[in-house]
Amino acid sequence: MSTATATEAEIPAGREEADPERVARGKPRGHIGGLPVFGWGKAPLYLRTQTQLGQERLKLAEGQQPLAYVHTRDYGDVPLYDPAGAVKMKPLGSKTKAAMRARRTCPECGKVRQYVVRRQCLVCDRKAQQARTRLEARTCWDCREAFPRPLPKEHHRCGGCRRKQLAERRRKAVEWVERVTVCAGKNCSVKLVTKKEAREYQQRQGLGWASWNRAAHWPLRCPPCTEAEEQRQAEQRAQWEREEQERRAAERRAAVARVRWAAEALADPLVVVLDTETTGLHSEARIVELAVLSSGGEALLDTLLDPGEPIPNSEIHGITDDMVAGAKAFSDVLEELTGVLAGKRVLIYNQWYDTGVLRHELVLHYRRMGFREPETAAEAWLDTLSVEDVMIPYSDWVGEWSDYHGNNRWQKLHGGHRAASDCRAVLDCLRQMGRGAAAYTEELERETHV
Known part of the structure; x- marks a missing residue:
C-alpha cells in the first residue's frame, strides 16, 4: 500500500518529470487530520x-487509510484512496x-443499459414522448379524433370542428x-349606436376574440x-343605509x-356558577372535580370525585390518582x-x-x-335546571372577530383548570361585562332619543 500523500509529486525511475496523474491540479482548500481537502476536480487523478x-x-x-478528501455539495468531504493499495473483489x-442484468434490461426494447431500468429505458421513454x-x-x-396528417397549428381542429368554431x-x-x-334598459329598444360603427370597432379589435370591449x-x-x-x-343605497342602521341598532x-x-x-x-374537571374531552369522560359557587363567590360545593378509572391528563388540571383516592363518587x-x-339560575362557561x-x-x-x-x-334531571351559558355572551362582548368561523372567536377561560378557580374566573368575566351597564343604558337612550 502506498504511503505517499496526494500532494507529493512522485517521479518514476527513469523519468525526470512528475507523473501528471499523481500531481494535484489545485491547492487544497483545507485539511482534515493533516490530509488535504481538495475542491471538485482539483485532486490527483489516480485517487478514487x-x-x-x-x-x-x-x-x-x-486498515487502508485515505490519502486526501474531495469536497462535494451533496455528500460533504468524501475520502479518497490509492487504488494500488486496494484489493480485488471476488467474482460475482x-x-x-x-x-x-435483469434490473438493467429494458422491458420495451430488451437492451441492457448502464443503469437500473424502472419502467422503460430513457431511449424508449424519449421515443414514447415523441410519439x-x-x-x-x-x-x-x-372532437379528439386522430387524423393521418398533422392539423393546422393555428387552431388544431379538423374541418368540421373548425367550421363549428367559426360559426360560433x-x-x-x-x-x-x-x-x-x-x-x-329593461324592455327598451332605443338605438344608441349604428351597427356599422359597432362592426368597425369590433373588427379593429379582431374577430378572433371570444369577447370584445365596448367603446x-x-x-x-x-x-x-x-x-x-x-x-x-x-333607492337601493337608501334601503341599504336603513338596513345598516337597523343592524347597528340591533347590535347595540x-x-x-x-x-x-x-x-x-x-x-x-339565585345565580350560581358551576364548573367541572374531567378525565378528558371525549363524550365518556368522568368528573374528577365539581364546584358550585354563588354569585358572591361563596363555595356552595367544592369537592374532588373518584372517577373509578385512571386519570390520563392530570398535567392539565393537576389532579392525580393519589389526590382522588378515597374521595366520594358522583353518586x-x-x-x-x-x-x-x-x-337556581345555573351559569356555566x-x-x-x-x-x-x-x-x-x-x-x-x-x-x-x-x-x-x-x-x-x-334528561329529566337536567330539564329541572335553568342553565345559562356565559362563554357566548362574553365572547361577543370581547368582540374578537374571526373571518374563518364567521363570528366572534370564543375566549379562553383563564382560571387555572381547577373547578373553583374556574368558577371565580366566570364571575370575573361577569364583572368585566357588567361594569359599564349604566353608561351603556344612558348612551342607548340618548341615541334612541336622537
Missing part, C-alpha cells in the same frame, strides 16, 4: 472514492450477474353588435333609462342586553348537588361540555340504580 473503487471491482484493504456469481407529441399534433382539440364566433359577434347598439364614448342607456337606473340605485341593543344580563346576574342571589354527592342547584359530562355521570348513576331507561332519567 470508495464508490469508484467498487465500480472498478476493487475494495478497501483491511452467475445468479447475481443475471439478477443485475405522443406526434399523435397530439394529429388529434383535434374538440360569428354568432357571438352578431350578438355583441346587437347588444351594444341597443339601450341596456368608452358609447352610451349604455338612453336618457330615460339612465334616469330610471340612477333612481333605482339611489344586544350589547346593552349582555351588559345588563351580566350586571343582574351578579346581583341575583355520593348527587343529592347534595341537586339541593344546591334547585330553583361552555354549557354544552359541562352538561354533557353531567349527563354521562347521571346515566351511569341511574344505570347502577337499576333504572330501565337511565338516559330518560338523566
